[in-house]
Amino acid sequence: xxxxxxxxxxxxxxxxxxxxxxxxxxxxxxxxxxxxxxxxxxxxxxxxxxxxxxxxxxxxxxxxxxxxxxxxxxxxxxxxxxxxxxxxxxxxxxxxxxxxxxxxxxxxxxx
Amino acid sequence: xxxxxxxxxxxxxxxxxxxxxxxxxxxxxxxxxxxxxxxxxxxxxxxxxxxxxxxxxxxxxxxxxxxxxxxxxxxxxxxxxxxxxxxxxxxxxxxxxxxxxxxxxxxxxxxxxxxxxxxxxxxxxxxxxxxxxxxxxxxxxxxxxxxxxxxxxxxxxxxxxxxxxxxxxxxxxxxxxxxxxxxxxxxxxxxxxxxxxxxxxxxxxxxxxxxxxxxxxxxxxxxxxxxxxxxxxxxxxxxxxxxxxxxxxxxxxx
Numbered sequence: 001x002x003x004x005x006x007x008x009x010x011x012x013x014x015x016x017x018x019x020x021x022x023x024x025x026x027x028x029x030x031x032x033x034x035x036x037x038x039x040x041x042x043x044x045x046x047x048x049x050x051x052x053x054x055x056x057x058x059x060x061x062x063x064x065x066x067x068x069x070x071x072x073x074x075x076x077x078x079x080x081x082x083x084x085x086x087x088x089x090x091x092x093x094x095x096x097x098x099x100x101x102x103x104x105x106x107x108x109x110x111x
Numbered sequence: 112x113x114x115x116x117x118x119x120x121x122x123x124x125x126x127x128x129x130x131x132x133x134x135x136x137x138x139x140x141x142x143x144x145x146x147x148x149x150x151x152x153x154x155x156x157x158x159x160x161x162x163x164x165x166x167x168x169x170x171x172x173x174x175x176x177x178x179x180x181x182x183x184x185x186x187x188x189x190x191x192x193x194x195x196x197x198x199x200x201x202x203x204x205x206x207x208x209x210x211x212x213x214x215x216x217x218x219x220x221x222x223x224x225x226x227x228x229x230x231x232x233x234x235x236x237x238x239x240x241x242x243x244x245x246x247x248x249x250x251x252x253x254x255x256x257x258x259x260x261x262x263x264x265x266x267x268x269x270x271x272x273x274x275x276x277x278x279x280x281x282x283x284x285x286x287x288x289x290x291x292x293x294x295x296x297x298x299x300x301x302x303x304x305x306x307x308x309x310x311x312x313x314x315x316x317x318x319x320x321x322x323x324x325x326x327x328x329x330x331x332x333x334x335x336x337x338x339x340x341x342x343x344x345x346x347x348x349x350x351x352x353x354x355x356x357x358x359x360x361x362x363x364x365x
Contacts, residue, residue, distance in 0.1 A: 001288060001337070004288060004335075072357070078351050078354060
């Protein structure tokens with residue numbers, strides 16, 4: 001059940017990201033100066049952390065989505081769904097371990 | 112025989128004191144609680160490690176508080192009357208041993224979720240039974256009835272063997288997070304009940320049932336949370352049964 005909760009929470013979070021993303025991109029048609037200001041605010045450390053959260057949400061939603069597709073299509077996956085939950089978290093941990101140091105260096109180190 | 116009281120028999124079962132923390136509701140109200148208000152009440156009972164939660168509940172009802180209400184009939188895991196939420200999981204009280212529950216901590220006992228509570232651990236099962244009736248859980252055939260029994264190969268019988276084990280205790284349906292938030296959903300049990308007939312080679316009503324389950328409150332509400340499979344006291348692979356119904360609907364093959 002907890003992967004079900006994770007899938008709902010990350011899904012709603014990604015939806016709101018897309019909503020904001022459509023709005024901020026649409027802003028360039030209204031006022032390029034306002035657009036630059038908004039996009040510039042994304043370079044602050046606070047948004048750097050929000051970005052890390054966004055990547056985490058998308059990774060979890062993507063790989064758990066693949067797990068759900070597997071469960072729907074194969075009896076083997078259905079019977080091993082708990083191991084597949086672990087697989088999702090392991091893939092998530094590996095990819096985040098690769099992404100986070102580099103990302104946080106950009107956000108806080110100015111590198 | 113010649114057993115002596117002083118020497119404990121081999122493998123004697125240890126006695127222990129367990130605390131039951133029960134979520135109670137009285138529709139008429141009590142001295143301390145308003146009508147229909149839910150509240151936790153703790154009871155201490157002397158029990159053996161091999162006793163079941165149902166035995167502990169009996170001790171409370173028979174020796175401490177006769178007003179405690181719960182359903183049970185056969186008390187041996189066959190009738191499906193005493194499904195309840197024990198330590199946060201749906202189980203049959205008559206199949207859950209105290210020693211499997213960490214008796215050092217209070218054992219929480221709640222009514223199954225998603226159905227209206229009538230009193231203490233008793234819920235109104237009618238919405239649950241109504242869903243079961245809707246999928247027409249009876250043999251549907253055309254033509255004249257044969258003079259002898261309707262024969263079936265062992266392979267055809269095995270096709271739906273798993274879903275014949277259902278005892279309709281509602282442990283699966285009331286563990287489903289979709290059912291908790293949307294009472295319109297048929298719930299895992301009704302789909303299990305339909306599966307038992309849809310994949311029976313002797314039955315001819317499979318498309319009537321599949322059409323009912325193709326409804327927006329039908330199988331497509333299942334989000335494969337697997338709570339039903341984990342809750343089933345009969346070990347039915349509920350999510351697998353639901354998945355097979357989905358596949359029948361998408362492929363058109365039964």
